[in-house]
Amino acid sequence: MAVMSDYRGHPALWNERIRQSPLATAILASLAGRAPEIWRHTFDLLRKESPEYRNAVDDEFTVESKSHCAELLAAIVAIGAGKLTGHDPFAFVRKHAEWRARHRVPLVASLHAYRLPHKTYWGITREQVGQHRKQKQALQALAVLSDFWIELFEAVGAELEEAHSAEEARIVAQSSEVHASVIEALLKGIEPTDTEGRHLLTLCGMHPAKSATVALIRPFPPDSKQVDAEVSRRSFVRLLQQSLPSSVFGKLIGFRNGEVVVIVNSEHDTAARLSRYLGRSGVGKRGTSGASVGIGLDKTNIGGLPESLGEARLALDLTKPDRAMVWFSQIELTEALARRPDRAVLRLIPDWIRDNYVAGREQDLVATIRAFAECSLNVKETARKLRVHTNTVYFRLNQVKKRTGVDPRTFAGTSLLITALRLLDNENGQRV
Numbered sequence: 001m002a003v004m005s006d007y008r009g010h011p012a013l014w015n016e017r018i019r020q021s022p023l024a025t026a027i028l029a030s031l032a033g034r035a036p037e038i039w040r041h042t043f044d045l046l047r048k049e050s051p052e053y054r055n056a057v058d059d060e061f062t063v064e065s066k067s068h069c070a071e072l073l074a075a076i077v078a079i080g081a082g083k084l085t086g087h088d089p090f091a092f093v094r095k096h097a098e099w100r101a102r103h104r105v106p107l108v109a110s111l112h113a114y115r116l117p118h119k120t121y122w123g124i125t126r127e128q129v130g131q132h133r134k135q136k137q138a139l140q141a142l143a144v145l146s147d148f149w150i151e152l153f154e155a156v157g158a159e160l161e162e163a164h165s166a167e168e169a170r171i172v173a174q175s176s177e178v179h180a181s182v183i184e185a186l187l188k189g190i191e192p193t194d195t196e197g198r199h200l201l202t203l204c205g206m207h208p209a210k211s212a213t214v215a216l217i218r219p220f221p222p223d224s225k226q227v228d229a230e231v232s233r234r235s236f237v238r239l240l241q242q243s244l245p246s247s248v249f250g251k252l253i254g255f256r257n258g259e260v261v262v263i264v265n266s267e268h269d270t271a272a273r274l275s276r277y278l279g280r281s282g283v284g285k286r287g288t289s290g291a292s293v294g295i296g297l298d299k300t301n302i303g304g305l306p307e308s309l310g311e312a313r314l315a316l317d318l319t320k321p322d323r324a325m326v327w328f329s330q331i332e333l334t335e336a337l338a339r340r341p342d343r344a345v346l347r348l349i350p351d352w353i354r355d356n357y358v359a360g361r362e363q364d365l366v367a368t369i370r371a372f373a374e375c376s377l378n379v380k381e382t383a384r385k386l387r388v389h390t391n392t393v394y395f396r397l398n399q400v401k402k403r404t405g406v407d408p409r410t411f412a413g414t415s416l417l418i419t420a421l422r423l424l425d426n427e428n429g430q431r432v
Helices: 007-018 022-029 035-049 051-056 059-081 091-102 107-130 135-187 195-203 229-243 270-281 302-317 333-339 351-359 363-374 379-386 390-404 411-427
Strands: 211-218 250-256 259-266 292-295 325-327
Touching: 007 022, 007 059, 007 135, 022 059, 022 107, 022 135, 035 059, 035 107, 059 091, 059 107, 059 135, 091 107, 091 135, 107 135, 135 195, 135 250, 135 259, 135 302, 211 270, 211 302, 229 250, 229 259, 229 270, 259 270, 259 302, 270 292, 270 325, 292 302, 302 325, 351 363, 351 390, 351 411, 363 379, 363 390, 363 411, 379 390, 390 411
Parallel strands: 292 325
Antiparallel strands: 211 259, 211 292, 250 259
16 A cells, blocks of 8 residues: 555554454454553663664653543554544644653654564564464454555654644744843833743843843945855854853844844943954954954943944945944944034035036145144154145144134044044045
């Protein structure tokens, strides 16, 4: 009899064939009431032959396996008697498969477990057939039951594998949802109060009393073409997990809006430690991982994490090819103002600077302003940097004052002019 793809149709077909052998029918009927004996024999074999099961055996599992053995035997006896009917005769197999998936019993162990009762039932069959006097009837029963045991355990094995895999997938999805929801809660400054969320925090070593910070990472350059983006993302997260030892950090790592979000805590100096460990691993270095990293400041409680997230966002926005990892404390105030200006602030830029910047005119004066600021308002250093005479520098600075009304030879004047140029650089998509 060929094995069908839908095993739910098998009981009637099996009974039809079993009824052709009175001895086979009698053997199946004789199994009634032998569940404890069969379970004990099979269970002893499991503990000897399956290391996966040895690790899973406890009182609760013992009760479950005994129940499954009894239900399976009841189904076998009912098939032999033609009484196993109904739309879903193997629902009990899926129930046990789901229980085992939830209790982390390996699927390979459960599939192996069906091989051993198969041996047990086949041994009982041979023993009873061997006691029968009529050889023809004995051979007929042996052939019928041999096929039956193979097909039965293939059928229940397929049911178990499908249900176990589906339940595992559901558990993984549920765990992913819990993981994502905990990250979202923390980034809003909320400590999870549900049992699953608090359990996850404990498993990840996240303790509210420790110093915490947030990092945002763009794993790959925007123009990179990933052959398999999902595989690459998983590999990158594994790299982060390995780079941040649990002996130093409590950590939660996840994907959010196309970026990796890392929430870590430690005893002290968490952001500084995070920066060092990421640097050692190559994350945030040009030519290694290709990632850009922004790190916020340390916060003493979960309520400060939204602020740390904002700091990490600004730091990430300030990364560039030669500075792929930025810690918020490293950002200059003028740089931050230039990158996050109010639109009204842009109207305060002197017209001469804006007009000449946009048109590309009088670049010698613009270059002199930049160089003068970089040389700390030192005319001789500026002349040397620009490779011009000091009188040329004085002339240009006077021209800037004449055109803008701002004296670049004062600290306030140079600060205003260089900030205006940085705002224009940012507005035109250049790096400040």
